[in-house]
Amino acid sequence: MARINPHYKDLQGSYLFSEIARRRAAFLKEHPNADIISLGIGDVTRPLPEAAAGAMRAAVDDLTKADTFRGYGPEQGYDFLREAIARHDYQARGIDIRPDEVFVSDGSKCDVGNIQEIFSQDAVVAVQDPVYPVYVDTNVMAGRAGAYDRETNRYQGIVYLTCSRENGFKPALPERKVDLIYLCYPNNPTGMTLTRDELKLWVDYAKQNGSVILYDSAYEAYIREEGVPHSIYEIEDAREVAIEFRSFSKTAGFTGVRCAYTVVPRELKAKDADGNDIVLADLWNRRHTTKFNGVSYVTQRGAAALYTPEGKAQIAALVDYYMANAKLILDGLKAVGIEAYGGVNAPYIWLKTPDGIDSWAFFDKLLREAHIVGTPGVGFGQAGQGYFRLTAFGSRENTERAVERITRLGW
Amino acid sequence: MARINPHYKDLQGSYLFSEIARRRAAFLKEHPNADIISLGIGDVTRPLPEAAAGAMRAAVDDLTKADTFRGYGPEQGYDFLREAIARHDYQARGIDIRPDEVFVSDGSKCDVGNIQEIFSQDAVVAVQDPVYPVYVDTNVMAGRAGAYDRETNRYQGIVYLTCSRENGFKPALPERKVDLIYLCYPNNPTGMTLTRDELKLWVDYAKQNGSVILYDSAYEAYIREEGVPHSIYEIEDAREVAIEFRSFSKTAGFTGVRCAYTVVPRELKAKDADGNDIVLADLWNRRHTTKFNGVSYVTQRGAAALYTPEGKAQIAALVDYYMANAKLILDGLKAVGIEAYGGVNAPYIWLKTPDGIDSWAFFDKLLREAHIVGTPGVGFGQAGQGYFRLTAFGSRENTERAVERITRLGW
Incomplete structure (x- = not known):
């Protein structure tokens, strides 16, 4: 049954x-x-920006001709897009991210929802409060959240990092050890950001505690002020502790077109049951290639065109x-x-x-x-x-x- | 850590x-x-068929104008596509499937990979052998497969349904009770099909044992002979026991465009821990809306155009x-x-x-x-x-x- x-x-x-x-x-x-x-x-x-629309029309034309037709693409994304992302979003800012560390997907909601699958079921999860509900709900579905407490409106197994006017909506480090930390900056819903020094506290915490930071940066393009980090990889050692999620949705009007990406640096590792270090990029690659078949060629051409002048x-x-x-x-x-x-x-x-x-x-x-x-x-x-x-x-x-x-x- | x-x-x-x-x-x-x-x-x-390409070009144009722009669509798919699917792929063949039982996705690989999430971890899984590897691998990732036996090249926790020339590549019913049965017809890789009577044996088995059949029908459009069922729902009572997966990939050259759908009839239920009947369509809907953000509007317009003359x-x-x-x-x-x-x-x-x-x-x-x-x-x-x-x-x-x-x- x-x-x-x-x-x-x-x-x-x-x-x-x-x-x-x-x-x-x-x-x-x-x-x-x-x-x-x-x-x-x-x-x-x-x-939609005309650059993207033009590239998408041309991509549709490609598909209508036998000699330019494309069937299955690489699950991780076409090289033309992974290379553009690595070059323009990272290397141009002096950040060391390589194309093979970029995994293109059809949305950050999928990626932040799926990422928890590669971790053990007993991982202790910390989220900011207030929070984008997908972080919590996907961990509930995986059995990591424990019972829901109707008095506090919180799950007993989740560590909540309170963001209030008293702390400037910048939560304190967790009091207990946590394994996975979802951080979203610029933040949804509060719209607040961290400085480099403030973000460094989290990277240092993660390094000391063997935690992994799941850094949702979907609103990065909206940063206007100097001194606000655009990527967690601007912080020293972040390649060892953080996965970063970005999206074309809010940047380029892609909410209906569907394209995002996740960066998993090769230095980022977690332990297996025997205490060995496992490269998380390999696990995410395995998940991505087993349960996903790549983003529409038309969409990827549109996204790549966003990196033209x-x-x-x-x-x-x-x-x-x-x-x-x-x-x-x-x-x-x-x-x-x-x-x-x-x-x-x-x-x-x-x-x-x-x-x-x-x-x-x-x-x-x-x-x-x-x-x-x-x-x-x-x-x-x-x-x-x-x-x-x-x-x-x-x-x-x-x-x-x-x-x-x-x-x-x-x- | x-x-x-x-x-x-x-x-x-x-x-x-x-x-x-x-x-x-x-x-x-x-x-x-x-x-x-x-x-x-x-x-x-x-x-790509010109009908789909033309609709996709028009959809790109929609996105470039403020009054026809589309942002987030319904995660389950636009009504225009769900209705076309229900009408042309089912109702036109006398099969009772409603639009709200159709869940549009970006690929059958995703759907057949994700479907296992809504079932308990101790579910006993049966697959055909030979088999599309995604059915097995996604259950391995979820911890349902048990140890791998290098002598037999099989997982000890999976029930394999052998398809051989001796049985006409039509496997016998399982000898032990199983909870989830992956069937693929027309079959990948053997290319074989079942008759209605043969498929009815599986529906009857599932009904008697409270099993759920996960029916992968990605090659349905290739059926040429009379008497071969195009949908499992042609079989009496199948609405109570089966989820059906279909794709535009092989039908309409969509492997690079990405569109598929899953049908979960409202009569299909499974037990919760207290023995209550739970409607699986509600669970799949919850999974779909929590971890997925819908298929590209451009793609959905292309898919819908495949139902024009x-x-x-x-x-x-x-x-x-x-x-x-x-x-x-x-x-x-x-x-x-x-x-x-x-x-x-x-x-x-x-x-x-x-x-x-x-x-x-x-x-x-x-x-x-x-x-x-x-x-x-x-x-x-x-x-x-x-x-x-x-x-x-x-x-x-x-x-x-x-x-x-x-x-x-x-x-």
């Missing part, structure tokens, strides 16, 4: 976005003419566009005295709800009084209670109108 | 295709001018082309007295090596004497020893030349 993976029963409902949709629909039923602006979901809205200029313009939105939101919130974070090196603004009302009460207020949908901070974890996330990914016009409505409310 | 998933150490080297490449390279070094024809890897060679005609022409190759190979082998199977409802020909030589000796003979590369049957499992796989996916010209060379050899 087939039985299910028992750990799926430990998953908590994917409550957040369905509850948002429910409340929005209920409000629209009462007020069918309400002109709702969404600054909620972290999805881009601007068109035109592609780079078009990406820079996209990022400028969204970051101008971020500034509008941040300035608007501050003008009415709302405490807000992020939005400087990231497309997310993390605001403290006024008067200490809870995240969902603020959601309802914003929806009812300003017809704006955002994301309640508590949806990202208990430490997000009393916070709220707005995104800069809307159109300029909608962002301006939303800011005007928020400031008009009076606080 | 981070430790690795210990089960990765139980994986056997992905020996087959690297060994083929090694022997081919060694031969080319000795004979640099040899004109080698590959009938080895199961990858298509004909151009032009798309269907172009697919039919592609399949005809490859199946004419299959007939050439099959007839050529038989003309020189080589025993061969498959090639009638599948693009694979499974031949018995003459004089009982082993699979690798035959590989070497064919490479040295005819400059043809194929796939040694033993690479698919111990029961493939003494067999050899040729594929019909080459160009007509290469196939004709290969057949001529083989027949010229004399046996």
